[in-house]
Amino acid sequence: MDGATRIEHDSMGEVEVPAWALWGAQTERSYENFRIGTETMPKGIIRAFALLKKAAAQANAELGCLTEEQATLIGQAADEVLAGQHDDMFPLKVWQTGSGTQSNMNMNEVLANRGNQIAGMKVLHPNDSVNRSQSSNDTFPTALHIAAVLALEEELLPEARNLVETLKHLEKENEGIVKSGRTHLQDAVPIAFSQEISGWRGLVEAGIEDIEASLPGLLKLALGGTAVGTGLNAPEGFDKLVASKVAALTGKPFVTDPNKFHALTGKDAIVFSHGAVKALAANLMKIANDVRWLASGPRLGLGEITIPANEPGSSIMPGKVNPTQCEAVTMVAVQVMGNDAAIGFAASQGNFELNVFMPVIAYNYLQSVRLLADAIHSFDIHCVSGIVANRNKMQSNLHNSLMLVTCLNPYIGYERAAKVAHKAYAEGTSLKDACLALGYLTAEEFDKVMRPEEMV
Secondary structure (H helix, E strand, C coil): CCCCEEEEEECCEEEEEECCCCCCHHHHHHHHHCCCCCCECCHHHHHHHHHHHHHHHHHHHHCCCCCHHHHHHHHHHHHHHHCCCCHHHCCCECCCCCCCHHHHHHHHHHHHHHHHHHHCCCCCCHHHHHCCCCCHHHHHHHHHHHHHHHHHHHHHHHHHHHHHHHHHHHHHHCCCCEEEEEECCEEEEEEEHHHHHHHHHHHHHHHHHHHHHHHHHHCEECCCCCCCCCCCCCCCCHHHHHHHHHHHHHCCCCEECCCHHHHHHCCHHHHHHHHHHHHHHHHHHHHHHHHHHHCCCCCCCCCCEECCCCCCCCCCCCCCCCCHHHHHHHHHHHHHHHHHHHHHHHHCCCECCECCCHHHHHHHHHHHHHHHHHHHHHHHHHCHHHCEECHHHHHHHHHHCHHHHHHHHHHHCHHHHHHHHHHHHHHCCCHHHHHHHHCCCCHHHHHHHCCHHHCC
8 A cells, every 4th residue: 555645525624545545534533633552443343333334324215315326335335344345444443532433434434435436426425325314422332232232142152052062061971970079169068070060051051141131232222313312313213214124134133222312321231231241251260260170280189170281381391281271261251350340430421412431332342252252162172172070089089078977967966977077187087987986876887878979
């Protein structure tokens, strides 16, 4: 790309724009005025904007606000954006106006200029054609909801469901293995390894259910509210019609939000949804920590499972294998929790008819979903699917556990059972030896009731 430029203009006057760029004056002003950070608007938002602009064009044409030619050209240009043909035409930073006006105009200008290129003449105007019946104030929250739904249903939920299936397989594979349970990081009564795995599965399933429960709020669109929620300059019925067009283009049951004043300023649906994403992240943190505890060792830790070795674990200690996939999951979980705080703060800062923290909300939300989806995929294929139970170590730990004494409670009572455990621990003997020494049971009676495999 050379340094040649062309002159574009907006309501503030003329601006030099790179000759090769599809964007116009308003995008260029934003590009020059907000050189903040390296974070550009997420591709999910760009994709969502292209979808809503195509839907809006179709609705406007049907309502007589645009010609069929104009709507078709906008749709063709939008399809190219959706295909990733113009990714380099969306350079704007997240750290811009809080309503996302410049990103809305970025899309308007790109679609107008590309549409005019296709037509071979000037048929489209960024504001009068592509932005017809719309405002940045209703398009950005609409794009946010569309992007969120697509990210959840196309990225995160499929990966979470795949992990559930892996865990189901792992459960079946480990049926019949009994090991020591643990509470407070201390020895506890026995548990089947398959039961422990079922707890992991339940944590993922619960996260899926929480996310699914958040979808109805995200399926409500602000489009049609225009600047302040009144629908000024939008034809009657535009809001319902454009929502149906978005639904048709995405295959998702989007509807218009019946209260546009809430839709423009309230970000509670996103807060609720990201809370569900955070809950899944918290549950995955727990699973990952369990896995690395159980795999600790190989000789001096718990060592009850082995996990795949993905790479050398140390630059100085030969042969070391670290639970790196677990560590990646836990780092992602921490990032998601940080993002949740940012989203919550941002959502609380709506004033009057608009929230002006939408780009940072969009960035953090979509980052959380992408990171968590990627982390789950990596954790699933590189770690969980390769977990193998160390039966010998599980058996050894189980029979050395003093908490087996719990099964004596019905026969000798809690206080006597506690004395047995304390004596065995203090003297380094077995529960059986301690119980016999105290005279609470005979050897035959003890063997009859002390059956760890039957305690699960």
